[in-house]
Amino acid sequence: MADVARLAGVSSQTVSRVSTGHPGVLESTRREVLNAMQQLGYRPNSAARALKRGxxxxxxxxxxxxxxxxxxxxxxxxxxxxxxxxxxxxxxxxxxxxxxxxxxxxxxxxxxxxxxxxxxxxxxxxxxxxxxxxxxxxxxxxxxxxxxxxxxxxTDQADGARQAVRHLLELGHRTVWHVTGPDESFSSARRAQAWRAVLDEAGRAAPPCEHGDWSAGSGYRAGLRLAGLADCTAIFVANDQMALGVLRALHEAGRRVPEDVSVVGFDDIPDAGSYMPPLTTVRQDxxxxxxxxxxxxxxxxxxxxxxxxxxxxPTTLIPRASTAPPASTAPPAGSAPGTSS
Known part of the structure; x- marks a missing residue:
C-alpha cells in the first residue's frame, strides 16, 4: 500500500479508501491510484480486512x-x-x-x-x-x-410422501407397496413413516417394505421382487433414481406401467419427465x-x-404418465397383500 501511495503521490489512507470503494475520493485521484495498483500488481488483502472487521x-x-x-x-x-x-x-x-x-x-x-x-x-x-x-x-x-x-x-418429507400415497389410493389402488431409502437416512425414515400412516388412516394393509440405498440398481432389485407379486398394482419409491430401476424391472418382467402397476417417485430430478413412461413424482424445492x-x-x-x-x-406432487387407475383385472378388495421375498 505504501508503494502504491508513493507512485500515485497520495497518502496510504487514500489508497485504502480507493481499495474499499469509499465514495469520498476525487475521480481523478481514484484513477491515479488504480493506475498505480495496476502497474505494481497490487491487490488488497481481503483476509487482513476480514480480521479487522471481524x-x-x-x-x-x-x-x-x-x-x-x-x-x-x-x-x-x-x-x-x-x-x-x-x-x-x-x-x-x-x-x-x-x-x-x-x-x-x-x-x-x-x-x-x-x-x-x-x-x-x-x-x-x-x-x-x-x-x-x-x-x-x-x-x-x-x-x-x-x-x-x-x-x-x-423439505416437508412427510407431507410429500402423504401426497404420493393418497394419489395412488385415490386412483383406486387397494394398497401401496413402498421401496425405502437407507435405514440410516432421516428423509427415508420420514417418508416410510408417512406412507404407513396414510395406509393406516385409510384402513389399508401395509405390505412389507423393500429396502434400497437411493441407487437405481437397488431400485431394480426391489422392482424384480415386486414384479413377481400379482397383487402389486401401486408402488411408492422413496426417490426418482430407485424409481428408474423399478421401472426397468417391471418392464423386463412384462408388467406394464401404468396399466398393470403405477409408480410414484420422490425428488422430481430434471430427467424424471423423460423416463419411460414420464414419472409421477414429488417435487422438492x-x-x-x-x-x-x-x-x-x-x-x-x-x-x-x-x-x-x-x-x-413444502413439496408438490407432479402427476405424469406413470400412474393410472388399476386395471379391471386387479384383485378384489378383500384379498390380502402379497409378501416380498
Missing part, C-alpha cells in the same frame, strides 16, 4: 456425501444464495458420520475463518444418539430431527431450502441470537 464473508458447509441428489442440489442452492448475499462457501466433507468427525470439521472450519456453518446431516450419527455441536457458532442444520436444539431447515439455510444463518450472524426450531419447505 467478518469473513464465508459460510462453511459440512456434509457426509455429495453423491446423493438431495445433498448435491442442496449445496448448489446454498452456494447460489450465498453468492447473491456476497458470501463464498467452504465445503468440508466428513468421511464417516460420527460425532468426532463432525466436531473435527467444525475445528477445521474455525481455522479457515468462516462466519457461520451449515451442517447437512442426512444420516444418523453412528456413535451418538443426538447431534452435539460446539456452542457460540452460528449454525443451521439441514435434514435432521434436531429442531429442539438447533435451527433446522428441511431445493432452491428454497438453500435460501432458507443462508437467510437463517445470516440472521444469526447479524442478530447474534440462535432460535431452535424447524422450518419445513
Amino acid at each position: 467478518e469473513f464473508r464465508t459460510i462453511g458447509v459440512i456434509l457426509f456425501t455429495l453423491a446423493t441428489t438431495g445433498n448435491s442440489r442442496t449445496v448448489e442452492a446454498i452456494a447460489a444464495h450465498a453468492a447473491r448475499e456476497g458470501y463464498a462457501i467452504t465445503l468440508i466433507p466428513v468421511a464417516v458420520p460420527t460425532q468426532d468427525e463432525v466436531l473435527g470439521a467444525f475445528t477445521r472450519l474455525g481455522e479457515l475463518a468462516v462466519d457461520g456453518i451449515i451442517v447437512i446431516m442426512e444420516v444418523h450419527l453412528l456413535d451418538a444418539a443426538d447431534l452435539r455441536l460446539p456452542p457460540g457458532v452460528p449454525v443451521v442444520v439441514v435434514d435432521s430431527d434436531a429442531g429442539d436444539r438447533y435451527p433446522v431447515v428441511d 431445493w432452491a428454497e431450502v438453500g435460501r432458507r439455510c443462508v437467510q437463517g444463518l445470516l440472521e444469526q450472524i447479524n442478530r447474534h441470537t440462535v432460535e431452535p426450531g424447524t422450518v419445513l419447505v
